[in-house]
Amino acid sequence: MGLFSTDCAYCGDSGASENCSQCGMDFHAECAQQRGDLQIKEEGGGLLSSSTTHYRWACPNCGRRSNGSF
């Protein structure tokens, strides 16, 4: 895809939908989880509210860490 390649930094395949907000490294969430760099924890919000997904990201490329939720 030329300049806007979204090749996964882990497996090299295209279609990486996630990227590091610090350095822009593209990756598949599944690949990062397998390597242990991305940890996802889902918290159920009960019957009526929707659940929240918290993530912890430790970038192997720039070495920065971040937390957040979807």
Ligand SMILES: [Zn+2]
């Ligand atoms: Zn991948």
Ligand SMILES: [Zn+2]
């Ligand atoms: Zn990074």
